Amino acid sequence: MVRIRSPQDLGAAVTFFVIGLAGFWFGWEYDTGTVSAMGPGYLPLVLSYALMFFGLVIGVRALTFEGPPVATIRWRSVILILLSILTFALLIRRAGLAVTVVAVAAVAALASAESKWRETIALALFLAVFSVLVFVYGLGQAISVFWGD
Amino acid sequence: MDILQNLATGFSAALSLQNLIFALIGCLLGTLIGVLPGIGPVATIAMLLPVTYGLSPLAALVMLAGIYYGAQYGGSTTAILVNMPGEPSSVVTCLDGHQMARQGRAGPALATTALGSFFAGCVGTLVVAGFAPILAAFSEKFTSVEYFSLMVLGLLSAVVMAQGSLITAIAMIFVGLLFGLSGTDVNTGTARYTFGVSELFDGIGFLPLVMGLFGLNEVMSNLELPSQRRQIVTTKVTNLWPTRQDFREAWPAVLRGTGLGSLLGILPGGGVVLAAFASYTFEKKIAKDPSRFGRGAIEGVAGPESANNAAAQTSFIPLLTLGLPSNVVMALMMGAMIIQGIAPGAAVMERRPDLFWGMVASMWIGNLMLLVINLPLIGIWVKLLTVPYRLLYPCILLFSLIGIYTINNSTTDILMTALFVAFGYLLVKFGCEPAPMVLGFILGPLMEENLRRSMLLSGGDPMIFINRPLSLLLLLMALALVLLVALPQFRKTRETAFQE
Numbered sequence: 144m145v146r147i148r149s150p151q152d153l154g155a156a157v158t159f160f161v162i163g164l165a166g167f168w169f170g171w172e173y174d175t176g177t178v179s180a181m182g183p184g185y186l187p188l189v190l191s192y193a194l195m196f197f198g199l200v201i202g203v204r205a206l207t208f209e210g211p212p213v214a215t216i217r218w219r220s221v222i223l224i225l226l227s228i229l230t231f232a233l234l235i236r237r238a239g240l241a242v243t244v245v246a247v248a249a250v251a252a253l254a255s256a257e258s259k260w261r262e263t264i265a266l267a268l269f270l271a272v273f274s275v276l277v278f279v280y281g282l283g284q285a286i287s288v289f290w291g292d
Numbered sequence: 293m294d295i296l297q298n299l300a301t302g303f304s305a306a307l308s309l310q311n312l313i314f315a316l317i318g319c320l321l322g323t324l325i326g327v328l329p330g331i332g333p334v335a336t337i338a339m340l341l342p343v344t345y346g347l348s349p350l351a352a353l354v355m356l357a358g359i360y361y362g363a364q365y366g367g368s369t370t371a372i373l374v375n376m377p378g379e380p381s382s383v384v385t386c387l388d389g390h391q392m393a394r395q396g397r398a399g400p401a402l403a404t405t406a407l408g409s410f411f412a413g414c415v416g417t418l419v420v421a422g423f424a425p426i427l428a429a430f431s432e433k434f435t436s437v438e439y440f441s442l443m444v445l446g447l448l449s450a451v452v453m454a455q456g457s458l459i460t461a462i463a464m465i466f467v468g469l470l471f472g473l474s475g476t477d478v479n480t481g482t483a484r485y486t487f488g489v490s491e492l493f494d495g496i497g498f499l500p501l502v503m504g505l506f507g508l509n510e511v512m513s514n515l516e517l518p519s520q521r522r523q524i525v526t527t528k529v530t531n532l533w534p535t536r537q538d539f540r541e542a543w544p545a546v547l548r549g550t551g552l553g554s555l556l557g558i559l560p561g562g563g564v565v566l567a568a569f570a571s572y573t574f575e576k577k578i579a580k581d582p583s584r585f586g587r588g589a590i591e592g593v594a595g596p597e598s599a600n601n602a603a604a605q606t607s608f609i610p611l612l613t614l615g616l617p618s619n620v621v622m623a624l625m626m627g628a629m630i631i632q633g634i635a636p637g638a639a640v641m642e643r644r645p646d647l648f649w650g651m652v653a654s655m656w657i658g659n660l661m662l663l664v665i666n667l668p669l670i671g672i673w674v675k676l677l678t679v680p681y682r683l684l685y686p687c688i689l690l691f692s693l694i695g696i697y698t699i700n701n702s703t704t705d706i707l708m709t710a711l712f713v714a715f716g717y718l719l720v721k722f723g724c725e726p727a728p729m730v731l732g733f734i735l736g737p738l739m740e741e742n743l744r745r746s747m748l749l750s751g752g753d754p755m756i757f758i759n760r761p762l763s764l765l766l767l768l769m770a771l772a773l774v775l776l777v778a779l780p781q782f783r784k785t786r787e788t789a790f791q792e
Contacts (some may be wrong), residue, residue, distance in 0.1 A: 151721075152457075155460055155724050159463045162470065163466055166485075169485055169742065174480070178754075181743070182480065188475050190470040191470065194467065198463075201459060204459075211723065219513040220512060222688070224508070224523040228508075228689075228706060228710040229707075235703065235706075236703060240694075247690055252686055252687050257478060261358060270686065270687060278694055286512065
């Protein structure tokens with residue numbers, strides 16, 4: 144029975160192996176050329192093989208030597224921060240800067256258990272006014288303030 | 293007298309009113325963001341990078357230098373007043389600086405930091421001015437073979453300062469190299485790893501990668517910390533000026549720290565962290581009464597703070613002369629230069645002396661401005677420290693996103709950022725430090741280019757890297773570094789250094 148002795152290392156091993164495999168999977172058709180005249184596919188393949196190799200070595204180590212566990216993942220903050228970034232990407236073209244800022248600030252605030260809703264509303268409104276003033280009028284960035292203009 | 297003439301060129305370029313204003317804005321912004329607890333210089337610079345994009349190259353570099361020094365200085369302020377190091381190099385400042393603050397001597401601690409940093413900055417600028425041309429002339433002998441070996445050395449030296457295991461750090465370099473190769477291949481026009489997304493034809497964006505891995509990831513890790521009991525010293529910082537005895541004790545430490553920092557900053561992989569640690573250890577060792585350290589010894593603040601500022605300055609040397617970033621901050625600087633259309637290296641010095649020397653001059657100007665603006669503004673910085681994190685992080689997040697978005701007006705860049713935030717979060721959980729990856733990422737295309745040329749030169753014989761004496765020397769140095777890190781004894785000291 145194989146026992147995982149170092150979960151952290153195993154995570155790293157899988158990460159490296161998967162990146163190497165993806166590098167190989169999407170890169171094998173690029174022309175490798177020869178050693179003296181390397182094509183665009185030469186180095187990517189070498190790096191991908193190396194990463195798969197590193198993944199295997201670290202994987203073996205994770206099964207043989209004791210190591211630290213993976214620290215607990217705080218799903219709440221991870222998901223909400225990622226969601227707030229996606230909100231930005233989704234809204235900025237459609238709804239303009241002012242609305243986007245309020246929405247992103249609101250979603251982001253949920254990521255922390257300490258946020259208070261009154262404070263968050265005030266912060267979101269302040270940030271909306273501030274970023275419109277600084278980025279649109281101050282720095283002259285080409286972002287619309289509201290939808291449609 | 294060459295140095296004087298060169299510096300004159302630089303100062304005449306940097307002293308234009310416009311550049312002075314940008315230096316001032318850079319220092320202020322750098323300090324403003326750097327002083328916020330839990331935000332280190334890397335995140336600060338990454339966050340403020342977009343501000344410099346619209347400027348002329350010199351103005352952008354001047355402002356970036358200001359941001360860098362401001363961020364460093366802001367970090368020290370946080371370390372002294374809140375006992376929260378924003379970056380590894382101010383861990384040392386926390387030890388005695390915060391103790392001084394608790395004894396009611398926050399003012400002298402901050403003033404010593406500012407004065408010591410300024411002195412170190414002056415010396416560091418002179419070292420850069422004197423040393424850079426020599427190294428640049430030396431680098432003219434370099435061909436692609438030597439450059440390749442130099443990059444191997446540079447990348448592997450990043451491993452020395454990375455936490456965690458050796459092989460993980462090396463694997464991270466490879467990940468960075470692979471990511472760096474994405475985009476259109478310059479020689480053949482083949483699109484690599486673009487998945488048909490037109491925004492990826494120019495390669496993965498530098499800013500989404502850095503912001504995802506560092507800036508926004510710091511937000512994630514700060515959110516995970518349990519609601520911190522920050523021990524802010526809120527008593528008014530009234531008497532700034534150190535006493536006569538403080539001066540007597542601090543001055544020699546400043547001198548020693550400056551010397552040590554200037555030297556360690558030049559070494560690849562060295563940089564500010566090593567300088568600060570080395571200086572603290574050194575001061576403790578030669579002190580008559582080492583037990584005072586950790587209880588508010590002024591030498592423990594003066595030495596490391598001077599050392600890290602001197603190193604901050606001289607770590608520009610490998611970047612400006614060889615095009616080799618020695619740490620993540622320098623990789624950021626290099627990224628900023630590339631975006632401005634400047635390929636850092638000896639060529640810049642020859643072709644755009646105003647740019648090169650203007651930047652060297654602006655380093656000194658930046659240090660002077662910090663001294664002038666920061667001490668009077670201490671009160672404002674102290675107030676900033678009391679803003680709770682739950683109000684800060686939405687601001688950090690938003691300004692970062694707006695900054696990334698406005699560069700290309702591209703939502704793809706925002707989606708890439710989200711990807712790198714998630715990736716960076718996983719990496720941290722798996723004990724992989726992202727710093728070596730960023731160095732690999734920025735050096736990837738250059739390394740491939742030099743490898744291709746070398747292999748073309750030798751007809752595919754890899755022995756060329758060993759047959760050339762200079763290249764062999766560089767590779768041997770790289771090997772020695774790796775062996776050093778692998779040695780059990782060094783490992784132990786490295787681990788304790790990180791734990792402190």
